[in-house]
Amino acid sequence: MKKYTIEGIVTKVTESEYVLFCDDGTFRNIPLTKDDIPMMGERKTYTAKSRNLPLRIVSTVAMVAVLFIAFLAYGGIQNHSKTNYIAAIDINPSLEAHLDEDLNVIKLLPLNTDGKQIADSIESEGVDFYQVVDFIVSESVSKGYLSVNEKGRIETTIVKVTSDSNPPSERELKEVIQTQLQSKNIVADVQVFNETKEFYDQSERAGVSMNKYRHYQTLRDQGLVQDIKEVKEKSIKQLQDMIEEEDEKKVPVKTEQGKGDSGENAKPNPELRQNQSQSTLNPKGDQTEHKPALDDKQEPSDNEGGQQKGKKPSNKSSSPENEASSNQRSSDPPPTREENKANQKAETEDSQTNSNDNTQQKNETSIESQPETETNAEKKDESASKGETIPEEENLDSNHNKANKNRPSSSSKP
C-alpha cells in the first residue's frame, strides 16, 4: 500500500489528536499516540497510508468479489432451495407453495391481496406442506374467507417440477383440508388436480393461479370470457358458479329444443317432427328457425369437446351420432313430461300417416320464404328423378355434413 508523509508544525493538541499545520498550507488532524504529547510549534512528520488505491486494482478486486458472491449465491440456491413441487391453493386467497423434495415449504407466495394476508400470518418456511395447508385453511376460516353459511370451494393444483421424489398425496391433502373444514363446521368442495410444468408456465405468463387458469380455459372455450383480466378479479367459487350456470343454461335450451319440436309437431305442424325424426338433415324453412339455436349451442360444444381433451367430462360430442344421443339425453323430460310427450308423439304419428299433403303444403310455405332453397330442392328433385337413391344421400349427409343447411334433403319430398 502506498504511503505518504505529512509534515508540518503542531498548532494544537487535544485529548485524542493534534493538529498539524502542513507545509502545503492545509491543516491535518493526526491521532495522538500514547506517551507522545507533541509540543506546540514542534515540527512533526506523520506517515499515513494512502487510501487512494489504483482504479485498476480496485476494479479487479470488486469484480472478483462480485463473481465470488454470485458463485456462492448460486451454490446456495442450488443446494438449499431446490423446488421439486409447486402447489397452488385457491380458496379466495390464492397462494402458491414451493416444496422441496421432503415436501417442506421453501417459500409461500401470495397471488392476491387476500393471499398476502394469509401468507403474512403463517410461518411457512421449512414447515411440512400438509401442515401449511392446514394453517391456510384454518386462517382462511378465521379471516372469514370460508364461512359456515356459505358453501366454499378449495382447489389445489400440484405441479411436479423435478421427478426425483414422491409427490404430495392427493388423498392425504384432501383429508387434511376436510378435517380442518369439519372441525370448523364448514362445507366446501375440495378438489385436487395434477398439472404439468407447461401448464404452470402458462398460468404464470397469464398472471393467475393454476386453478384460475384452468377455469379461464373452460370459460374461454364456452365463450363466456374473452380476456384473462375478467377472471383475475373473481374467486374460484365465482368462476365455478359461472361454469355451472352456463351448464344449467345449456341443459334447459336443449330440453326446450326437444320440447319445442315436439310441441310444434304436436300442434300446428306435426310433419316437422316427422321430418326431424326421420333425418336431422332437413333444411326446410320451418326448421331453419330452430337451426341457429341448435347450431349456436352445438358447435361450441363440439369445439369444447375437442379442446378439452378429457380434462373435464363433457356430455357434448362432436359426431352427429353422439349429438343425436345428447339431444336424446338432454330431452329426457321428467315423468309428467314424458307422459305429455308420449301423447303428443302418438298424435304426431297419427297425423304423419295422413300428412303427406299437409307436408307438401308446409314445404310450399317454407319455399316461399326461401326461394334459393326451393331451387336447390328442385335440383335435388331432378337428381332424384334421375334415379339417385335418397337413403344413401341421407346417410352420406348425416354422416359428413350435417351443418350444411342450404343443401336440400330429398326426404322433404313426398
Place this chain on the structure above:
Amino acid sequence: MGDLKLKEILLEIKNGNELERERLIRHYQPYILNAVGHICKKYVTWSSDETSIGLIAFNRAIDTFEFDKGRAFVNYVYLLIQRDIIDYFRKEKRHLHPASDNDQLVHDKAEMKASLESYQQSTNTSALVEEILELDEKLSKFNISFEQLESHSPKHRKTRIKVMEMASKFIQHGDLVDELVGKKVFPVSSFTKRTGFRPKSIERYRKYLITIIMIKLHPEWRRLSTFVQVGPGSVKI
C-alpha cells in the same frame, strides 16, 4: 504578541495590574496546558494537579522574567513549569516509593538530559509558538478552532491555490477587512460581487479562508506566513 508589547504588559503586571496578569494567563493557557502535557507525557486538563503546578510556575515566570537576559518568555515559562513538575514528581515518588540514592542519581541524570533536549527544541520554536497562540486567539473570536480546519481545508492543490488567491484579493479591500474584523462575519455577498468568486466555494472553505486571511493580515508572523505562500511549495522553517 510582540516583545515590546509583552514587555509593557509585564511591567504593568509588576506594577500591580492584575487584570493584565489575568489576560496574559488566558493568552498563554493553551501553551501552559500543552507544556504540562508534554512534560508529563500525557494529556492533561485544567483539573489535573500537574496543570495547577504549571499554572503556578507560569505565574511565577511573569513575576521573575527579565528581558535583559536575552531569553524568550515562552522558553522561560517552559523551563519553570518543567522544573516545578519534576520537583512535584520527585516529592510524589519519595512519598510513595522512597528510592535509593543511586537510583535517584541515575533518574535525575536522565531527566536532566530529556529536559535539556526539550528546552533546546522549545528555544527554536518559541517565536512560532507565540505566533500560533496569537492566531489561535484571533480565530477563537470567529469561533474557529484549529481542529475544525481539517474538514474545511481544500484537498486539491488547485483549490488550495484558489483559496489563497481569494485571501489575497480579500485583504486588498480594506472595507471588507474592516467588516470582517469588526463584525466577525465574512462579507460573502460583497466579496463575490467585487471579485466574481462563487459564494458556494467561499461558504465551503469559509473557516479556512478566514484563517489564511488572518495570517496574511499579520505579516509579522513570519513563520506562519511561509505556510500560506502561493507557489509550488512553501519554505520549511
